[in-house]
Amino acid sequence: xxxxxxxxxxxxxxxxxxxxxxxxxxxxxxxxxxxxxxxxxxxxxxxxxxxxxxxxxxxxxxxxxxxxxxxxxxxxxxxxxxxxxxxxxxxxxxxxxxxxxxxxxxxxxxxxxxxxxxxxxxxxxxxxxxxxxxxxxxxxxxxxxxxxxxxxxxxxxxxxxxxxxxxxxxxxxxxxxxxxxxxxxxxxxxxxxxxxxxxxxxxxxxxxxxxxxxxxxxxxxxxxxxxxxxxxxxxxxxxxxxxxxxxxxxxxxxxxxxxxxxxxxxxxxxxxxxxxxxxxxxxxxxxxxxxxxxxxxxxxxxxxxxxxxxxxxxxxxxxxxxxxxxxx
Amino acid sequence: xxxxxxxxxxxxxxxxxxxxxxxxxxxxxxxxxxxxxxxxxxxxxxxxxxxxxxxxxxxxxxxxxxxxxxxxxxxxxxxxxxxxxxxxxxxxxxxxxxxxxxxxxxxxxxxxxxxxxxxxxxxxxxxxxxxxxxxxxxxxxxxxxxxxxxxxxxxxxxxxxxxxxxxxxxxxxxxxxxxxxxxxxxxxxxxxxxxxxxxxxxxxxxxxxxxxxxxxxxxxxxxxxxxxxxxxxxxxxxxxxxxxxxxxxxxxxxxxxxxxxxxxxxxxxxxxxxxxxxxxxxxxxxxxxxxxxxxxxxxxxxxxxxxxxxxxxxxxxxxxxxxxxxxxxxxxxxxxxxxxxxxxxxxxxxxxxxxxxxxxxxxxxxxxxxxxxxxxxxxxxxxxxxxxxxxxxxxxxxxxxxxxxxxxxxxxxxxxxxxxxxxxxxxxxxxxxxxxxxxxxxxxxxxxxxxxxxxxxxxxxxxxxxxxxxxxxxxxxxxxxxxxxxxxxxxxxxxxxxxxxxxxxxxxxxxxxxxxxxxxxxxxxxxxxxxxxxxxxxxxxxxxxxxxxxxxx
Numbered sequence: 001x002x003x004x005x006x007x008x009x010x011x012x013x014x015x016x017x018x019x020x021x022x023x024x025x026x027x028x029x030x031x032x033x034x035x036x037x038x039x040x041x042x043x044x045x046x047x048x049x050x051x052x053x054x055x056x057x058x059x060x061x062x063x064x065x066x067x068x069x070x071x072x073x074x075x076x077x078x079x080x081x082x083x084x085x086x087x088x089x090x091x092x093x094x095x096x097x098x099x100x101x102x103x104x105x106x107x108x109x110x111x112x113x114x115x116x117x118x119x120x121x122x123x124x125x126x127x128x129x130x131x132x133x134x135x136x137x138x139x140x141x142x143x144x145x146x147x148x149x150x151x152x153x154x155x156x157x158x159x160x161x162x163x164x165x166x167x168x169x170x171x172x173x174x175x176x177x178x179x180x181x182x183x184x185x186x187x188x189x190x191x192x193x194x195x196x197x198x199x200x201x202x203x204x205x206x207x208x209x210x211x212x213x214x215x216x217x218x219x220x221x222x223x224x225x226x227x228x229x230x231x232x233x234x235x236x237x238x239x240x241x242x243x244x245x246x247x248x249x250x251x252x253x254x255x256x257x258x259x260x261x262x263x264x265x266x267x268x269x270x271x272x273x274x275x276x277x278x279x280x281x282x283x284x285x286x287x288x289x290x291x292x293x294x295x296x297x298x299x300x301x302x303x304x305x306x307x308x309x310x311x312x313x314x315x316x317x318x319x320x321x322x323x324x325x326x327x328x
Numbered sequence: 329x330x331x332x333x334x335x336x337x338x339x340x341x342x343x344x345x346x347x348x349x350x351x352x353x354x355x356x357x358x359x360x361x362x363x364x365x366x367x368x369x370x371x372x373x374x375x376x377x378x379x380x381x382x383x384x385x386x387x388x389x390x391x392x393x394x395x396x397x398x399x400x401x402x403x404x405x406x407x408x409x410x411x412x413x414x415x416x417x418x419x420x421x422x423x424x425x426x427x428x429x430x431x432x433x434x435x436x437x438x439x440x441x442x443x444x445x446x447x448x449x450x451x452x453x454x455x456x457x458x459x460x461x462x463x464x465x466x467x468x469x470x471x472x473x474x475x476x477x478x479x480x481x482x483x484x485x486x487x488x489x490x491x492x493x494x495x496x497x498x499x500x501x502x503x504x505x506x507x508x509x510x511x512x513x514x515x516x517x518x519x520x521x522x523x524x525x526x527x528x529x530x531x532x533x534x535x536x537x538x539x540x541x542x543x544x545x546x547x548x549x550x551x552x553x554x555x556x557x558x559x560x561x562x563x564x565x566x567x568x569x570x571x572x573x574x575x576x577x578x579x580x581x582x583x584x585x586x587x588x589x590x591x592x593x594x595x596x597x598x599x600x601x602x603x604x605x606x607x608x609x610x611x612x613x614x615x616x617x618x619x620x621x622x623x624x625x626x627x628x629x630x631x632x633x634x635x636x637x638x639x640x641x642x643x644x645x646x647x648x649x650x651x652x653x654x655x656x657x658x659x660x661x662x663x664x665x666x667x668x669x670x671x672x673x674x675x676x677x678x679x680x681x682x683x684x685x686x687x688x689x690x691x692x693x694x695x696x697x698x699x700x701x702x703x704x705x706x707x708x709x710x711x712x713x714x715x716x717x718x719x720x721x722x723x724x725x726x727x728x729x730x731x732x733x734x735x736x737x738x739x740x741x742x743x744x745x746x747x748x749x750x751x752x753x754x755x756x757x758x759x760x761x762x763x764x765x766x767x768x769x770x771x772x773x774x775x776x777x778x779x780x781x782x783x784x785x786x787x788x789x790x791x792x793x794x795x796x797x798x799x800x801x802x803x804x805x806x807x808x809x810x811x812x813x814x815x816x817x818x819x820x821x822x823x824x825x826x827x828x829x830x831x832x833x834x835x836x837x838x839x840x841x842x843x844x845x846x847x848x849x850x851x852x853x854x855x856x857x858x859x860x861x862x863x864x865x866x867x868x869x870x871x872x873x874x875x876x877x878x879x880x881x
Contacts, residue, residue: 076791091788102802
């Protein structure tokens, strides 16, 4: 459905790359999340797909049609892509109804369709309001309704929840993705929040410094990250250095690097690899307590635990199956 | 391997392919518009190769030193005067509470409503034999001391007093919007008012002040009417002389080229002084400044200090004009004068419309082009404002005359018709020149309002399937209306006041208020010039007040 082939974009004539040699494809109906820190190239990728920028190299195909290559450039108005911006970008001088009507003004049943999508996002009855009369969450829904109205073949949501507060966010996220999944549209959801990505996406793409470093299903990404960077995006991770390996008496393949998730450390439990340690500092963090440990072998190690009352001297360990192995 | 691949896509082969892909109509149209705007300067540049005229040697030997010396003197003297008046009044108005402060705030802008040459006429009248000054002195029993205005000192005074509001407006904007938190910090540290001003505010405000100063200097170099009336030889009067009196276009072209060099040197100096300064538009600074309330005596003193520039730049010359107007009303104010006023407004209206259209197309076409270099060069179009009107006029005359000659020969050969000069001396040439000169006046307010519209709003429209032009009319135009309106008004005002360019290019049967005032004054009928002058002032004043309201908002 969406095919991207070695896409590159530089804003300074090749000195640095906002996007470098990115390739992937999505199938009809997929909901995929594009995850990366700010500056990782997420927004550039989105703008290239939508046709708001032209790439320096590579091709983009939507529904089998080339929309961007070295020879062709299909302008955004002819791509049938829907895009919901981070700041909603509603037309401030138009009512909700006019906003939604905007993209379908040449269709026959435009009024019925506009009404339909407004009902779909739960804003029926507010047609005559102006954007500034709405809350952030409501504006977000209008933006979604407006993007869905013309039945786009691809829907992109660019950081749609980052302007909302934490409580509203989780609720709206689930509601909106229920709507998206019900319409069956292929969707790309851009976020820097891995929790959001894990919650809604079938598939997750990780971007780092303009390069696509992993693309996989959510569960796989969590259990089999291909780099310590990806592993650390999905939770606190501790790198297992040579010294730590010997401290836990757990020699691993020296050609690879290794890490373990913090939650896989067990305190005072039976494990394959254990060592003893002295607690030298406790920091209360609400849900967790951070313990700064001094292992008997001399290394220091900070771990998080749910346990409130840990003795000063503990046994700590982990199992081999939880060790993450990376090729580089 | 990857690195090599990435470098490869910036090889010329790839660049050329991308250039072909990304060059759309908008990019080409932007370049066409730019060429159209740059034509006057280009034609002066080309004409330079034809060599100087016969009198060039004479001018270099006898007059060039005079032109250069006078222009430099005016730059220095006017510069100093506008800095003293503009910065001090801006600081006092921004920092202190005193009687009628609010009124003073906009009265200080009003001198801009009077074109420099009209202030010059008024002052010449005030200090002439039998003028208002003499009558005043005699009425209080003092002996008449004549102050001779008709020299370069008088000219510097007159131009300075009518142009200082440029510096006042730009520095006041800084003092009012940017300065608050700095002032609070300075107060906390226990630094006194005087020291705060000289050590902190003045250096901080420098970019804003110099930006205003540069505008003043452009106007000084552009002036023709005042310098001519006071008999001071400047570059502009030199260009007029060689064009009209000596009938030597080549010499006018050489002088124009020199003047362009001077102007661009000033612009480069301004850029240089700004090189290390970053503007921060920190929002927390935008709350208005807390004014100091000084004691009664000090309050009155501040009021008087602020009143001086208003009095000299507005009240006194306008008073003189009104006095003259009462004397000449019956003679000047008749139906042909009304017709002339209407013609003048109509030309200004038409020009404002064309200029706004030009500015909008330049801004949006370059936005719609997908090439970054087009977006960068589009800004060059505004440089016309820096080029003195007389120079633009010469630069337009040259290609227009060639075009006319070509048309004449075509019509003569093909149809055996003698059509005469159609374009030269037509409204087309005049309005073309106005558009080139005043493009920046329209470009800047429109661009700044268009930057306030988030890029994602037009982007959304296009993604929803609506093309560039329809997006502009349905989404952007309604959102930038205020910018377009103020651009229109500003150009209208400037055209109404414009003199040198109009004098050279106006069609024979067409007249404007500014030209009429100039003609009266040069025909030794300076009193009769008062009514057209007042007409200009009143028409200009209303929007100046209106725009000041917008600035304060």
